[in-house]
Amino acid sequence: MSQLAQRQAFATFKTHYGVAHPQPVQKGNTMALDAKIPGGPIAEKWDRHRFELKLVNPANKRKFTVIVVGTGLAGGSASATLAELGYNVKTFCIQDSPRRAHSIAAQGGINAAKNYPNDGDSIWRLFYDTVKGGDFRAREANVYRLAQVSNDIIDQCVAQGIPFARDYGGLLDNRSFGGAQVSRTFYARGQTGQQLLLGAYSALMRQVAAGKVQMFPRREMLDVVLVDGHAKGIVVRNMINGQMERHAADAVVLCTGGYGNVFFLSTNAMASNVTAAFRAYKKGAFFANPCFTQIHPTCIPVHGTFQSKLTLMSESLRNDGRVWVPKKPGDTRKPDQIPESERDYYLENKYPSFGNLVPRDVASRNAKEQCDMGKGVGETGQAVYLDFADAISRDGRDVIAKKYGNLFQMYEKITADDPYETPMMIYPAIHYTMGGLWVDYNLMSTVPGLFVLGEANFSDHGANRLGASALMQGLADGYFVLPYTIGGYLAGTAKANVTTGHKAFEESEKQVTGRIDRLMSINGKRTVDDFHKTLGRIMWEYCGMARNNEGLAMARGMIQELRAEFWENVRVPGTAADFNQSLERAGRVADFLEFGELMIIDALARQESCGGHFNEKFETEEHEALRDDDNFCHAAAWEHTGDGQEPEFHKEPLVFENVKLTQRSYK
Amino acid sequence: MNWITGTLGSSIGKKLMMAITGFSFCGFLAAHLAGNLTIYGGKEAFNGYAAHLHALGPLLTVAELGLLTFALVHVITGLTLFLGNLKARPVRYAVNKSAGGRTVGSATMPYTGVILLAFIIFHLMNFHFVDKTDTTIFNIVANAFSNTGYVLVYIVAMVAAAIHVSHGFWSAFQTVGANHPKYMPLFRTVSIAFAVVVGIGFGFLPIYIFLLA
């Protein structure tokens, strides 16, 4: 029913706009960005770089203050590690406690090239799988480094007391995960993200107790402050009393996660937002590949217009669950009444070697394709089955319960269906965003002193992220990369000793307050969520799983119109100097309304299909993404040129010296 | 001494004191009950038991002082815990429902405790601190329990004791850390069984005497 209502709503939009033509967004100035990738063979780059980086003397570290925004895997681990090294750290988070960052919701696991199962894994294979999985749109050197430090992460986490799954002998257990043919995923039941985050959180708490980290919870970052072109502080809103607070430092590290909530419905937490990253973008940090968004194939289908978020079922379920739809379109029989011969196990049939374990983008698009053919199941027809009957009869209910018990329980709570008895229904949903602020090899953005870690940056996953790689990247950046590279920046830059009295802070606070006052004074008729939902529908319909130039161009106009209406007709109740959740959301939605347009600009500029960015015009005969390596083998980084102006396009060409670009195949 | 007060003064330390003193009272109750059962053997048997007990002399005084100390520790610590717990939730819930964890015993510990304290004072005044020169303990008891009021007071008190013990017994195991999947169900069953024994064992005596008279 919601689908129908959506379509009708858009029909009105369509008549209004007509069907626009793709616009040439790519402008003349395509100065190549310097990623500062160290020279030498790929396996030696990181070692060599660490040697070449300047060091901060241990006694001098305490003279430097670093601001870390966000306390997920990247922010938590970076804060703790920087403090351990001796830096003074000020850490900010939007939740009431750093332990609640959305990394906590990651279920399946974390990859590492340990090769414990002796099945042929290696750093090189993890590197190769990740580059290929990202559809050859990631930076080789970064991915290799990621694979290298992946093993250190597992060692570190075990030492912290993280109760990873073990086999009977007491060794660590591994499982396989989407997009890989080896078992390299470490896990803690279906709550790996939680356990890893609590590990980073406990390390952070230890540093808070030691007085090296000052923790500021319930703060929302609203601006980065630049002094002489360097990031020297932030302005935050205290979410309890609405007061503005200024914080100065020698460097700023953003670990503020992804922007999946631009779609309104996503698996992201309610407070996940683009504001911090977008404010940095407005201050000069380039935003790279915003159109690269990941759709996770195994989510609980949408079931009503009131729905506030989508729930992911870990992809690990695809290890034992079999995906199928009825062979006949429009088959409304109950799943147990459809005989084996009338079921289409489309992933197994189409991709015999990877089967149900194809990468996320492939699994998602295939689900959509089946539903578009009318073979979708459930009330809305927007779902496919994930069936455990075979696994249960093979391994027994107990074994399955041990592996997935909490996921099955969660599914039953939400849907009131018992997956032990009847197949799960799943459908793809927005889950992760590969795009993010552009960073160089040191994880520094185009604003000197502004570092970006984890999902908030763009660097490691290309156009599609493999399962169990997000946790790996967040922790790699925070534990093992930034702590080195930030030293290089701090040692190589003259210490400025900026205080919050500086006029840059004053201007920034004035601007932020002005924006809040404006939001409070509109007093219109529509709620913030109402706007957000409308934006989300536009994005999902035209910039979601499959895109086309006409739709994108039309959506751009729709967003502009919606944004104009927002600033005239949004209603934010209460006052600014108070705990005001509507105001918090209004600020975030205002940014999403601008950011959504940037995503579309990027999607239009990338006239190819790759990974999560699937332009219907560019597909292979088998309906796979068709890349154009001659013209688009680059990261697209966008520079803000002023409100209402076209952003300026910059290009970081991606050079593949170690991996041969091929058409991805999972057959 | 700092580490001792530090350890015992904490919430867990206080609970340890409650558990240890509580355990002792359970032992005392068992012994007391065993002694009291001699009443079913008639006047001579009961008086004989009393005489035997008094023959212990200074040993008995030591035991009495020990019990008194334990009682003071149990009462004062219990009171401290109770007041601390009240303070820990200054604004109460308007609607309060149990999730199924509490039992009658656990929910009423402070109240059954107060009833028992009052009863123990009453009991000691009646049977302990009385002039026993011209009479025997059996006569005092028989005399007291010919009064319906006395019988009722005793029955109420013994029900309270049973309820108190039903939680106290297993709870003491939990407090000292003795919770094992193999044995905890047993502790909980014994807890109930012991409560029933205490309730009926002590509670039926006044009725028996009353009916006898």
Added chain:
Amino acid sequence: MTKTINLTLKVWRQKGSKDKGRFDTYHAENISTDMSFLEMLDVVNDQLTIDGKEPIAFDHDCREGICGMCGCVVNGRAHGAEKGTTLCQLHMRHFNNGDTIAIEPFRAMAFKVIKDLAVDRSALDKIIQAGGYVSVNTGGAQDANAILVPQEVADLAMDAAQCIGCGACVASCPNASAMLFTSAKVSQLALLPQGKPEAAKRALNMVRTMDELGFGNCTNETECEAECPKEISITNIARLNREYLKAGFFSRSM
């Protein structure tokens, strides 16, 4: 298939920690039974906003039962009456048309009300700061498989480690005690070899801090276990007692 119900809500409204607070009554109409409890509150808040009133403040974030941010007392039960469920995972199909629902914040001296249903649970962070960690700096850890951990021990540690820090144990404890929360972390780390070196100090410091923060005392009412959305067992409390007493009487830590 989608059913709708009408409800009367009695919601605790409190402007700030100094305000006395009161119950206000709202009507939630045409609530789909597929909604979660928080989505129902979203609907009520949307209406309040449109009517020019202030929406009800409540904490929430992941809405999939893992972040621990949400939680209120619904009809006298922390996170509502469903077992092993956070408020965000409580669905309206468990309510009937015409029900009256009382919604209160988690109440404890250590949890001050910030606004309406949102409370300050930073005390739980302070307990962790007192020792809920293994003191290893980043880097230099030995190979992850160097120390064997029996599967059963890892499982027990994981059972305890599942705690989401929502504070429902405190909210549901008749004494507002934080023993289940504290014991979950102490247990996880006491069970694993990596946590053993600091076990004594950890138990002493975490319990001391818990006491100082104004939480009540555990009287083994076991309401926490019954209400915990992750069904964490009170065997962890017994283990904490053991660890604490062992540390208090036999270790060299003060």
